[in-house]
Amino acid sequence: MGTCNIDHSHEDxxxxxxxxxxxxxxxxxxxxxTFLREEHSQKTLNELxxxxxxxxLASKTExxxxxxxxxxLIS
Structure with missing residues (x-):
């Protein structure tokens, strides 16, 4: 997964x-x-x-x- 410059909203x-x-x-x-019921940093939202x-579409291994x-990420 490459880096993306788009900030994704909580709703997204x-x-x-x-x-x-x-x-x-x-x-x-x-x-x-449960985790998404709380607020999180933009970095965390983007990673999710x-x-x-x-x-x-990912393989089972992926x-x-x-x-x-x-x-x-959520622990």
Whole structure:
């Protein structure tokens, strides 16, 4: 995943999660929903958005890697 100069809003991140949640592990989705009930830095929002982006098209290995990154980000 390359760097992006676009700042993604909280709403954009929530919508992106909703669009990918059927592809994410259920327990991780619930943790992410809880995490996104709070305010976070722009850097965190951008990282989340890009981890969700095209998640459904990623290989299983890539999805597992992204899951670990998501878990680290929200823990």
């Amino acid at each position: 991140v929530v919508k992106k999660l909703e669009s990918q949640e059927k592809f994410l592990p259920v327990n991780l989705t619930k943790q992410l929903e 958005f890009h981890l969700f982006k095209k998640y459904d 999805q597992e890697d992204r899951n670990k990154q998501l878990e680290n």
